[in-house]
Amino acid sequence: MKRFTAISSLLLLALLALTNTANASDMEATVSVTGEGVVTAIPDMAMVSTGVTTEAATPEAALNANTAAMNRLMKVLDDLDIAAKDRQTSNFNVSPQYRHERNDPGSPKIDGYRVSNQLTIRVRDLGELGGLLDALVKAGSNQLGNIRFDFADRSKLVDKARQLAVADARKRAELYVDAADVDLGDVLSISESGVAGPRPPMMRSAMMAEAADVPIAVGESEIRASVHMVFELE
Numbered sequence: 001m002k003r004f005t006a007i008s009s010l011l012l013l014a015l016l017a018l019t020n021t022a023n024a025s026d027m028e029a030t031v032s033v034t035g036e037g038v039v040t041a042i043p044d045m046a047m048v049s050t051g052v053t054t055e056a057a058t059p060e061a062a063l064n065a066n067t068a069a070m071n072r073l074m075k076v077l078d079d080l081d082i083a084a085k086d087r088q089t090s091n092f093n094v095s096p097q098y099r100h101e102r103n104d105p106g107s108p109k110i111d112g113y114r115v116s117n118q119l120t121i122r123v124r125d126l127g128e129l130g131g132l133l134d135a136l137v138k139a140g141s142n143q144l145g146n147i148r149f150d151f152a153d154r155s156k157l158v159d160k161a162r163q164l165a166v167a168d169a170r171k172r173a174e175l176y177v178d179a180a181d182v183d184l185g186d187v188l189s190i191s192e193s194g195v196a197g198p199r200p201p202m203m204r205s206a207m208m209a210e211a212a213d214v215p216i217a218v219g220e221s222e223i224r225a226s227v228h229m230v231f232e233l234e
Contacts, residue, residue, distance in 0.1 A: 029233035030188060031176055035169025037161040040222045043149035043198060046129055049090065050136050051118035051143040059094055059113040066115040069140040076135045077121065086122035118143060124152065130216050149221055150198055158195055161225035166190070169229040177233065185232030197223035 052069040056062035077087060099111035123129050129147075136144060151157060177184045198221035 028188075029182075030230050031173050031184070031233060032228065032230045033169045033172040033176070034193060034226060034228050035165045035167070035172060036224060036226045037164025037166075037168060038222055038224050039157045039161045039164070040220050041151065041157060043151055043218055043221050044124075044126065045150050045152050046123045046126060046218075047146075047148045047150060048121045048123060048129070048132070049118060049144070049146035050121060050141045051091070051116065052140060053114060053116040053143055055097065055112055055114045057112050059096075059115070062113040062115040063094065066117055070117050070119075072139040073119065073136060073141055076132075076139045080128060080132055080135065082121060082123070082132075086124065088120045089118070090120045091116065091118035116143070126216075126218055133216070147216070149218060151221075151223075154198070154223070157223045158225060161195065161223050162192070162227070165225045165227045166229070169227055170231075173229065173231045177231075183234040185234040188230040188232055189228075191228045193226040193228050195223065195225045197221065 050073065052066055052073065054062050054065040054069060056065060074087075093114075093116045095114050095116075096110045097112045097114055098108035100108045121132075123132060133144065174184055
């Protein structure tokens, strides 16, 4: 019985060895690489955050003062032909303001109210950006900043970055197979790892928008795309 069990074990090990050898021979030889494409261009539009924060003893007074100030900002946008579709309220908040008495261990007391109204503006003519910022400040904006440059038609730049990413991946794969002294075969899979941008790689004075003391350097922005590709080895 023990001899039969030993023989059976040897046969099982031999079968497993043959199976592993067959699986190893059936495995497809591949090379996996990641490629990146970068496109750099001068932006042709911008997103600007502006708004007004007001404080008063009552919420009604704070809201009335804020509404009056925001109406002045809207008038500025009308005068500069900023379309309604290029304006969007990004935040509106009414909150009490508390005062802590130095010698009072009890709860803090309400000392007034604050109203904040934030607006995001799309500026399609960068030549007007400096003048717009100056006009908003003069009209009463005390919350101004977060300028983000962008492209009106980003799709063409993204497609170009994707093409460059695929070319970069193929170039890397060819480099590896040349070093390994094998031949590169067909593409087995392509998957996009992501698209990022626009973001400024550097600030160049490629274009300036100036008004009063508000010079704006547009510079260049870049869009990046990356892909993961698997090639067959011949």
